[in-house]
Amino acid sequence: MNKSQIEFDSDNEQIDIQAVVYRYLAYWPWILVSIVVMVLAAFLYLRYTPNSYNTAAKVKILTDKEATDLALDLDKILGKGNVNLENERAVLNSFRLNRQVVERLNLQVKYFQTGRVNERQVYSAPFIAKYIPETDTKNTLLEFDITLQPQGYKMVNLETGATQETTTFFWDTPTADFPFTLQPKDASALEPGDNPNYTLRIDSETKATQGLLNAIKITPDGKDSDILVLSLDATNKNEAQAILNTLIEVYTEDGILDRQEVSKRTISFIDERFEFLATELDSIEIAKGAYKQNNNLSIFQADAASIIEKRSIKDEQLFEAETQLLLANELEKSVIKIDEFELLPTNIGLNSAAINNLVADYNKALLEYNKWKTGAGDSNPQVKILKQSILDLNANIASSLAGYKSQLEQTLKQNARAQSLAQQSFSALPNKEKILRSIEREQLLKENLYLLLLQKREEAAINMAVTSANVKVIDYAITNAIPVAPKRQIILLGAFLLGVLVPVGILYVKFLLDTKIYTHNDVEALNPDAPVLGEIPVMTATEKDGGAARSNSQTQEAFRTLAHNLNFMQSSQPDGLGQVIAVTSSIKGEGKTTVSYNTAETYYQLKKRVLLVGADLRNPQLHPFINAPKTTAGLSNYLSDPDSNWTDLLVHIDSQKQRFDLLLSGDIPPMPSVLLASNRFKELIAEARKQYDYIIIDTAPTLLVADTLTFTKYVDFTLYVVRSGFTDKQLITYSKKLVDQKKLAAMGYVINDMNHKGTYGYGYNYGYGYGYHADGKKKPWYQFWN
Numbered sequence: 001m002n003k004s005q006i007e008f009d010s011d012n013e014q015i016d017i018q019a020v021v022y023r024y025l026a027y028w029p030w031i032l033v034s035i036v037v038m039v040l041a042a043f044l045y046l047r048y049t050p051n052s053y054n055t056a057a058k059v060k061i062l063t064d065k066e067a068t069d070l071a072l073d074l075d076k077i078l079g080k081g082n083v084n085l086e087n088e089r090a091v092l093n094s095f096r097l098n099r100q101v102v103e104r105l106n107l108q109v110k111y112f113q114t115g116r117v118n119e120r121q122v123y124s125a126p127f128i129a130k131y132i133p134e135t136d137t138k139n140t141l142l143e144f145d146i147t148l149q150p151q152g153y154k155m156v157n158l159e160t161g162a163t164q165e166t167t168t169f170f171w172d173t174p175t176a177d178f179p180f181t182l183q184p185k186d187a188s189a190l191e192p193g194d195n196p197n198y199t200l201r202i203d204s205e206t207k208a209t210q211g212l213l214n215a216i217k218i219t220p221d222g223k224d225s226d227i228l229v230l231s232l233d234a235t236n237k238n239e240a241q242a243i244l245n246t247l248i249e250v251y252t253e254d255g256i257l258d259r260q261e262v263s264k265r266t267i268s269f270i271d272e273r274f275e276f277l278a279t280e281l282d283s284i285e286i287a288k289g290a291y292k293q294n295n296n297l298s299i300f301q302a303d304a305a306s307i308i309e310k311r312s313i314k315d316e317q318l319f320e321a322e323t324q325l326l327l328a329n330e331l332e333k334s335v336i337k338i339d340e341f342e343l344l345p346t347n348i349g350l351n352s353a354a355i356n357n358l359v360a361d362y363n364k365a366l367l368e369y370n371k372w373k374t375g376a377g378d379s380n381p382q383v384k385i386l387k388q389s390i391l392d393l394n395a396n397i398a399s400s401l402a403g404y405k406s407q408l409e410q411t412l413k414q415n416a417r418a419q420s421l422a423q424q425s426f427s428a429l430p431n432k433e434k435i436l437r438s439i440e441r442e443q444l445l446k447e448n449l450y451l452l453l454l455q456k457r458e459e460a461a462i463n464m465a466v467t468s469a470n471v472k473v474i475d476y477a478i479t480n481a482i483p484v485a486p487k488r489q490i491i492l493l494g495a496f497l498l499g500v501l502v503p504v505g506i507l508y509v510k511f512l513l514d515t516k517i518y519t520h521n522d523v524e525a526l527n528p529d530a531p532v533l534g535e536i537p538v539m540t541a542t543e544k545d546g547g548a549a550r551s552n553s554q555t556q557e558a559f560r561t562l563a564h565n566l567n568f569m570q571s572s573q574p575d576g577l578g579q580v581i582a583v584t585s586s587i588k589g590e591g592k593t594t595v596s597y598n599t600a601e602t603y604y605q606l607k608k609r610v611l612l613v614g615a616d617l618r619n620p621q622l623h624p625f626i627n628a629p630k631t632t633a634g635l636s637n638y639l640s641d642p643d644s645n646w647t648d649l650l651v652h653i654d655s656q657k658q659r660f661d662l663l664l665s666g667d668i669p670p671m672p673s674v675l676l677a678s679n680r681f682k683e684l685i686a687e688a689r690k691q692y693d694y695i696i697i698d699t700a701p702t703l704l705v706a707d708t709l710t711f712t713k714y715v716d717f718t719l720y721v722v723r724s725g726f727t728d729k730q731l732i733t734y735s736k737k738l739v740d741q742k743k744l745a746a747m748g749y750v751i752n753d754m755n756h757k758g759t760y761g762y763g764y765n766y767g768y769g770y771g772y773h774a775d776g777k778k779k780p781w782y783q784f785w786n
Contacts (some may be wrong), residue, residue: 019519019521023511024504024507027503027507030503031499031500031503031504034499034500034502034503035496035499035500036499037499038495038496038498038499038502039492039495039496039499041495042491042492042494042495043492045486045491046486046488046491046492049486050120050235051235051483051485051486052233052234052235052483052484052485052486053233053234053235053237053240053479053480053481053482053483053484054231054232054233054479054480054484055231055232055233055234055237055240055241055244055477055478055479055480056229056230056231056232056244056475056477056478056480057229057230057231057244057245057248057473057475057476057477057478058221058227058228058229058230058473058474058475059227059228059230059248059251059471059472059473059474060226060227060228060471060472060473060474061085061088061226061227061228061470061471062226062470062471062472085220085226085228087368087371087372088228089218089228090372090375090376091251091254091371091375092218092228092230092247092251093213093216093218094374094375095209095210095213095375096374096375097247097250097251097254098209098212098213098216098247099205099209100250101212101243101246101247101250102205102208102209102212103205104246104250105242105243105246106128106129106130107208107212107243108131108202108203108204108205108207108208109129109130109131109180109200109201109202110200110201110202110203111123111125111129111198111199111200112198112199112200112201113197113198113199114197114199119199120235121235121236122198122236123236123238123239124185124238125198126148126184126185126186127146127153127169127182127183127184127185128182128183128184128185129180129181129182129200129202130180130181130183131179131180131202132174132179132180132181133179134179135174135175135176135179136176136179137176142159142179142201142202142203143157143158143159143199143200143201143202144156144157144158144178144180144199144200144201144202145158145197145198145199145200146182146197146198146199146200147196147197147198148196148197148198149165149196151167151168152165152166152167152168152169153165153166153169153171153182155171155178157177157178158199160177162177162178164177164178166182169182169183169184170182170183170184171183180200180202212243215232215233215234216230216231216232216243216244216247217230217231217232218230218231219231227474230244230247230248230477232244232477233484233485237479240477240479241476241477241478241479242477243477244476244477245476245477248471248473248476251471252471252473255470255471265342265343265344265345265363266345266346266347266348266456266457267457267461269334269345269348270345270348270453270454270456270457271457273330273453277446277449277450277453278450280446281443281446281447281450284439284442284443284446285443287439288439288440288443314415314418315441317411317415317418318412318415318416319441319444319445319448321408321411321412321415322412322445323349323445323448323449323452324350324351324404324408325405325408325409325412326449327348327349327350327449328350328401328404328405328408329405330348331344331345331348331350331355331359331401332398332401332402332405335394335397335398335401341366341369341390342366343363343366343367344359344362344363344397345359346359346360346363347456347459348453348456349452349453349456350404352400352404354400355397355400355401355404358393358396358397358400359397361393362390362393362394362397365386365389365390365393366390368386369383369386369387369389369390372386515728515729515730516724516725516726516727516728516729517722517724517727517728517729517732517751518724518725519535519724519751519754520532520535520749520751522729522732523722523732523749523751526729526732526733526736527732527733527735527736527749529736529739530720530735530736530739530747530748530749531565531569531748531749532748532749532750532751533562533565533566533569533719533748533749533750534558534559534561534562534565534750534751535558535750535751535754536555536558536559536562536591536595536598536750536751536752536753536754537554537555537558537753537754537755538753538754538755539555539594539753555598556602556605559598559599559601559602560602560606562595562599562602562750563599563602563603563606565748566581566599566717566719566748569717569746569748570716570717571716571717571746576690577689577690578609578611578688578689578690578691578692578693578694578695579693579694579695579716579717580685580688580689580695580697580714580715580716580717581599581694581695581696581697581715581716581717581718581719582615582697582699582708582711582712582715582717582718582719582745583595583596583599583696583697583698583699583718583719583721584699584700584701584702584708584718584719584720584721585701585702585720585721585722585723585727586701586702586703586722586727586731586734586735587701587703587704587727587731588619588701588704589723589726590701590721590722590723590726590727590752591721591723591752591753592698592699592701592721593616593621593622593625593698594752595719595721595750595752596612596622596696596697596698597612597622597625597698599696599719600612600660600662600694600696601660603693603694603696604653604654604659604660607659608659608693608694609659609660609691609692609693609694610659610660610661610692610693610694610695610696611650611661611662611663611688611691611692611694611695611696612660612661612662612663612696612698613635613663613684613688613695613696613697613698614634614635614662614663614664614665614666614698615635615665615676615697615698615699615700615707615708615711616665616698616699616700616707617635617636617665617666617668617669617672617675617676617700617707618668618672618700618705618707619700620634620664620665620666620668621698622662622664622665622698623664623665626651626653626662628651628664631667632651632664632666633649633664633666633667634649634663634664634665634666634667635649635663635664635665635666635681635684636665636666636667636668636669636672636675637649637666637667638663638666638680638684639669639675639676639678639680639681640669640675642680646663646684646687649663649664649666650662650663651663651664661692672700672705672707673705673706673707673710676707676710676711677710677711681711681714682711682714685711685714697715702734702735702738702744703731703734709738709743709744712743712744712745713745715745716745716746717745717746717747717748718744718745718746718747718748719747719748719749719750720735720744720747720748720749720750721749721750721752722749722750722751722752723751723752723753724751724752724753724754724755725753725755726753735747735749
């Protein structure tokens with residue numbers, strides 16, 4: 001076996017890879033045409049498809065500590081990020097933020113220009129269109145044709161067909177047919193130009209936002225990195241950069257507003273308390289002045305100085321406790337009156353660190369809850385978790401306030417008892433002086449509280465003013481100069497492969513559905529017990545008569561090979577007796593008559609005495625080979641006339657030496673099977689054995705009629721003709737059954753009409769057209785079907 005020939009053995013089947021390849025290469029013009037068409041289509045696609053470029057920006061998400069004092073913690077030193085990037089990605093990819101980008105850049109309005117072949121989108125048109133949804137009452141497809149004229153626009157509604165022309169480049173009166181305004185970017189430089197036609201398409205903000213969400217990709221820069229990479233593939237570099245930079249801007253502003261909400265709530269709370277405290281201080285001041293005036297009080301007695309000093313210490317303790325209790329009560333009011341989730345004031349002066357931490361945690365959880373609720377909805381699992389966390393923190397604050405108040409009340413009671421003891425030391429003081437001190441103490445309490453709240457208000461205002469973003473822009477949007485799409489090499493390679501695979505796939509299906517036999521492998525796979533004795537190449541109609549065959553060395557060699565192989569298959573006969581070979585087939589058209597004549601002629605050329613008998617009495621085909629009329633007497637006349645002699649009916653091809661004789665079929669009889677089964681035909685064969693070395697019998701097809709089976713017992717060997725590309729595989733199975741059922745003697749196949757060029761590609765390479773077609777011409781290369 002040739003080394004380039006690879007065979008695969010599975011279930012007694014062999015696949016000749018080289019034969020398969022050459023079988024497909026027989027259709028190489030179709031494969032070449034398919035490749036050219038696909039590659040040309042790919043070139044056209046690449047020619048008119050705009051390049052798409054990748055634009056990317058990088059931002060670093062900062063923690064609260066980094067956003068305020070840029071301090072480094074241990075996690076940062078170790079290179080591990082402590083920011084929840086998934087939350088920030090959700091915010092950046094939220095519908096709310098991206099809708100703001102659409103609004104700022106007017107992305108719901110798209111501009112297109114039509115070229116000679118295709119339509120392309122342009123980012124920067126010479127005018128700006130603003131959609132006015134209030135005037136859109138028809139709810140139709142918002143697509144318009146805008147033509148720049150020397151002094152205005154010509155607008156056409158492509159859905160309704162409405163037309164509108166303007167006399168200036170400003171259109172500020174939107175209508176139901178044209179629900180938008182037009183304003184030139186530069187009215188002084190606006191001219192029609194070479195291509196003044198634009199197509200204007202307006203989408204809803206929701207659709208435009210959804211398209212933007214699908215286009216933008218947000219990914220971490222690394223596994224442990226706090227950096228997010230925002231990327232966008234677009235055909236216009238300026239548009240992509242504007243979108244990403246605007247998204248970063250919107251995200252930064254949103255983060256600042258979130259941080260300022262706590263300070264705003266604190267300032268609002270303090271302003272409300274200022275109004276109440278100012279009123280109380282005014283009333284205390286008025287009451288104190290009136291009391292002193294009515295009671296002629298100015299200073300304490302000198303002997304009460306030491307007692308007052310002791311009592312002042314108790315007063316300070318009592319004042320501190322009362323101040324804390326008052327602040328706790330005010331904060332408790334804010335907690336109790338909450339109907340919906342609201343931010344709580346922070347750092348109002350409570351000395352309880354636990355309560356201050358709970359309030360801070362509560363505000364932080366509430367801000368995160370609001371973000372998630374806006375972006376994901378109430379049914380999101382994270383939103384539900386945050387909501388429960390807020391409820392738990394609210395309950396903890398209320399519980400802590402209750403405990404803190406209880407502690408303050410106990411302190412007040414203790415101080416009251418201590419003050420009661422000190423009060424006994426004041427028994428010598430006038431009762432009026434005690435009342436005055438009480439008024440002054442209340443006034444001092446209110447003043448201190450007022451000053452404390454004023455300080456906290458200033459702190460909150462400063463925090464709001466210096467609030468920084470929780471994001472640091474590392475790289476603003478940068479567009480890569482190398483396009484990411486279309487991938488030219490991949491598309492061209494894909495087009496080439498598609499050009500190969502499409503015709504090969506069609507051929508594969510064609511071959512898969514093909515039930516015809518082509519080579520000896522097909523025959524041997526169906527009937528391995530019978531040998532293939534010869535493969536006859538295709539012949540033209542002029543080669544059937546034998547003369548052309550003798551002049552063609554390739555065809556002649558094929559029949560010589562068949563003759564030699566037949567010698568090996570024949571059984572030995574008594575001396576002087578010739579061999580009887582029947583040439584048959586399953587159906588007509590397989591070339592048995594041509595094989596019969598050329599086989600007989602080949603034996604004649606090998607110096608053998610040959611008799612060719614036309615036993616196909618129903619459809620005789622031997623007479624055209626010798627240019628004899630169809631009415632020439634022959635075998636049927638001999639079998640039907642007892643007084644006739646078959647030797648008188650012979651046609652001598654070699655009249656001098658009588659080595660090649662032909663007994664034609666004769667007149668077509670009414671019952672050929674009866675004649676062929678008669679003793680006269682048996683006697684003819686017996687007599688012919690004595691006079692000839694080979695008796696070749698051209699028989700009728702075995703599947704159509706039973707003529708051949710009536711005399712096969714007189715035959716030494718049966719040559720079964722099958723035609724490449726014509727005989728069905730089921731007919732091989734039928735011929736095998738004839739042998740198995742003992743209806744045929746020893747049998748071998750001959751494959752006729754072999755087109756080696758389309759089958760092997762390396763064998764004989766005959767290249768002849770076949771003569772059994774009506775026109776006798778070779779099938780043209782462009783005929784793809786059978």
